[in-house]
């Protein structure tokens with residue numbers, strides 16, 4: 078985002094005004110906190126649509142107050158199928174910079190409904206026109222890793238090669254490399270390859286945005302994420318990697334011939350490796366995530382008596398800042 082009138086220079090003798098981007102990061106985290114708190118009421122209640130609906134509504138209410146001139150590029154779907162936060166919807170209060178907005182009010186709706194780990198509310202913002210359009214193909218084959226091995230991985234190489242390179246870059250042995258994989262029948266071949274290479278697998282049932290971030294967070298025990306997941310989630314993960322110095326490489330993965338044809342008609346090269354920069358080319362990317370359920374990445378929302386506590390990651394690529402913010406809402410009902 079470019080500096081705007083909100084960052085006018087301060088009069089002599091007064092403290093400099095905070096950079097507007099810093100304010101924006103903090104404005105954005107209020108949005109994911111609100112979405113997570115709304116979804117938090119539904120944790121473990123077996124109703125993923127209820128959780129998602131509550132989070133979408135809260136996110137939409139709060140995002141309208143953020144100082145930006147945003148367009149939802151990655152949202153809840155096309156206008157006719159999503160009444161709120163649909164692709165193309167204008168969001169923000171219209172006063173700030175022109176930007177692309179990616180929303181995922183709940184990544185892990187089933188995780189939330191079942192009270193399982195690592196469901197998160199996510200929002201990413203980048204300069205206008207810099208996020209990849211995910212509409213042609215629902216799934217993407219992904220390889221994600223943190224900064225240490227970022228220059229050595231190659232999604233076109235066999236899994237064993239990437240595992241060896243990650244082990245070398247991290248100064249560990251292949252046996253100590255842990256690869257996170259969505260537990261899906263489509264990954265049968267990949268799972269076999271990883272096991273034959275000698276590495277460990279940590280399966281997740283959902284939530285590969287949190288999984289991608291874990292590869293770049295010390296202490297999570299995850300070195301790589303591999304396999305096929307949602308294309309929108311791939312772009313959101315790219316925003317996070319841009320802030321953390323990690324990489325994602327992706328290849329569009331049409332689920333059937335009709336989708337393949339649609340992608341080809343739209344001009345996509347299905348063999349092309351999409352890099353982090355292809356997925357989000359902007360250099361000033363914001364990424365915020367708030368935990369809904371407890372996990373290795375973030376604590377979830379906890380309601381105790383009248384109080385709610387939240388735990389969030391707030392990152393900005395340009396400044397390289399990665400903040401963890403823990404908030405206490407003494408009056409959660411007033412959060413909106």
Ligand SMILES: O=P(O)(O)OC[C@H]1O[C@](O)(COP(=O)(O)O)[C@@H](O)[C@@H]1O
Pocket residue numbers: 183184185186187259261282283284285286305306307308310
């Ligand atoms: O369940 P599928 O069709 O394999 O899709 C996987 C994608 O779904 C997710 O698990 C999200 O699921 P939800 O939309 O239910 O939250 C992503 O993290 C992942 O990329």
